[in-house]
Amino acid sequence: MNRSQKKTLLTLVVVVAALAAVLLIVRTLKDRSARQAEEEAAAAEAAGVITEEAAYSALSYDNGTTALSFALDENGNWTWADDPEFPLDDSTVTAIVDLLTALKPQQTITDGDTLEAYGLDDPFATLTATTPEGETLTLALGNATTDGTSYYILMNGQESPVYIIADTLYTYMSKAIYDMCALPELPLLTEERILSVTLSGTETVTLTPDQDEDADGSVTVTWKSGGEDVTDAAADLIGELEALSITKCVDYKPTDEAVSICGFDEPVTVTMTYLTDSGTEQTLTLAFGTENLDGDGRYVRVDDDTTIYQMDLDSVDALFAAAQNGLTAADAAAETADAADDTAA
Structure with missing residues (x-):
């Protein structure tokens, strides 16, 4: 084979290789296009x-x-x-x-x-x-x-x-x-609407308001217990009542064992008589059990509802302290909580 023939053969090999590469590219593109079309269809x-x-x-x-x-x-x-x-x-x-x-x-x-x-x-x-x-x-x-x-x-x-x-x-x-769970919505319990509050635990404390209208039309509420003015001691307790809210459902239709474990054999109760928007007198009763396992909430039941709910622990400190040890303890608990908040700040 002379040089001219070798050159021609080499050229043919290059051309064939190039055609093969082009065919491979075309086939790949067709496969990719078909796969893309299949995926788009899917x-x-x-x-x-x-x-x-x-x-x-x-x-x-x-x-x-x-x-x-x-x-x-x-x-x-x-x-x-x-x-x-x-x-x-x-x-x-x-x-x-x-x-x-x-x-x-x-x-x-x-x-x-x-x-x-x-x-x-x-x-x-x-x-x-x-x-x-x-x-x-x-x-x-x-x-x-x-x-x-x-x-x-x-x-x-x-x-x-x-x-x-x-x-x-x-x-x-x-x-x-x-x-x-759709949580119960507690009524609006402002100072002006609350007619009485009774806390019952180790101690029993009943608070009733005296309302006086000032010359400018504003209302001053004085809280009394046993005939004594306890407005200062009851301030944080009333503040908690105004902000009460259910945070979660813990047990719907609980067993008797669950009720006992959550502390409702001997609950602390808070009973409030209040006025609705229409001026009708209503009563709300909350029964408090023990703290939850995480230590950030307290079990609670509302009126005749057997469901066990939960409230944030720090939102009922004063209520629970007053029911257990009287208003003096509630006031001390509030001061401790305030001090803790100041320290954290």
């Missing part, structure tokens, strides 16, 4: 299924720790399926349903790793939403993404594609049922 299908205007009437999910189910009643209100009488604040359930009707995958994976790699061979959490016609939407949640802000999921029992959604849905699913 994402569009998922969006269509998830975001269709479905009027869900039942919702159940298992968050990996607790399984909860909810259903719409005849009045269109969400109820806890295990106990429809439970005073459910349905804002969490509504938020989940709203998410389902507007949920769009952040990413759609049609040609990814194994299900095991995504934690979807054995999903740790599941959700099912059902329409009145019996149509269902099911989601299965696997691992969190590397940044921890999203989850891999499968939809409607299919093993492909794998979707990635934000962690907002699981955050709602993680909320405990007692954290969804």
